[in-house]
Amino acid sequence: MSEGKRQGFAGGVLVVAIGLSVRFPITSVSPLLSEVGDAFSLSAAGLAVLSAIPVLLFGLTSPLAPLLVSRLGLERALTVLLALLAVATLLRPISAPLLFVGTVMVGGVIALLGILAPQIIRHALPRRGGFWTGIYTTSFGVSAAAGAAFSVPLFHALHEQVALSLAAWGVPLLIALGIVIGFAPRLGLSRPVRQSSGSGSTSVLRAPGVWAVTGFFGCQALIYFSLTAWLPTIAVDRGLDPTQAGLLLAWMSVAGLPASLLAPTLASRPRLRTGLIASIAALSALGLVGLALGPLVLAPLMVAVLGVAQSAAFGLAIALIVFTAPSVAQTASFSAVSQGVGYAVAATGPLLLGLLAQIGIPWALILLLLTLASLGELCFGIVGSRASEPSRKP
DSSP states (O other): OOHHHHHHHHHHHHHHHHHHHSSHHHHTTGGGHHHHHHHHTOOHHHHHHHHHHHHHHHHHHGGGHHHHHHHHOHHHHHHHHHHHHHHHHHHTTSOHHHHHHHHHHHHHHHHHHHHHHHHHHHHHOGGGHHHHHHHHHHHHHHHHHHHHHHHHHHHHHTTTOHHHHHHTTHHHHHHHHHHHHHHGGGGSOOSOOOOOGGGSHHHHHTSTTHHHHHHHHHHHHHHHHHHHHHHHHHHHHTTOOHHHHHHHHHHHHHHTHHHHHHHHHHHTSHHHHHHHHHHHHHHHHHHHHHHHHSOGGGHHHHHHHHHHHHHHHHHHHHHHHHHHSSOSTTHHHHHHHHHHHHHHHHTHHHHHHHHHHHTTOOHHHHHHHHHHHHHHHHHHHHHHHHHHSGGGOO
């Protein structure tokens, strides 16, 4: 096998391993929020803060990714991050303080891994960037679905022990760590990479489309994480039992799997990007309105619509980062800005929804307010799409 094929194969394996590892540590908690609250004596406000922590850390730690790679190299950075994610997942159920500390670590590590994935694609899989971006975002959906679908059954299988149920999710992370240790050296990026002065943060902040892509990323992430945190609670409030509510969250991820693969692949054609963005924003608004005002029997359909919209939006957001970044060398910095600021904005979603619900605002009205983020997707996305066109790039 040639050096290029060896790097491509390793890059593909790592992209899938990372994608499968960075959603279930979050979605496996959402269906058990009530049980977690009882086990650790947390109030509704405490649960809202716990739900918001991962997304807030996504925003706070994302800018550190380029620095981490410059100090450790991509290979060591990936290994250290997967090890920390496994340790945090195993330790956070031990006590209430460790629950919050571990959740902080989980959020920070997931953010950094998400920043590095586009760099792997640009380095090892540049000829099929759209396709591998789709594979990456599809693995996100699989990870999210697995966490949501198996959380409650695992809880029952482990004799309804909350701590043991949460810690069990560290096992697949240890497997992912072994995969990274085995394949990361084949990327040929073990040495620390110092960024040149021409790829500094200042130039990236002025790059065409960076703030539009950031805005699109933030809007889609705000909707996604708001639903990830509170969809099971909303479903239970409307009359579903907790197991069905957890499956509804899993269904949102499963329904979106084809879109998470297809949208980035189609986005590799610049002429299709604006139309994709408009369609995604419309579907997102439709799903939220239908979930808010429609009969309960239509909830699975509306959740499926939201799954398609959110998976496609996330895939397209990553694709816009890959296609709009000024150069391969600046991909990590561009990604850090887009995802860092975007996630910081998105962190307000779970917290705000939880606080609104606590003061008595009906969930239907809260979901209608969330449609404003769909409008943001449309506006920011169109500007970002135009900036990503080759004819408009310097």
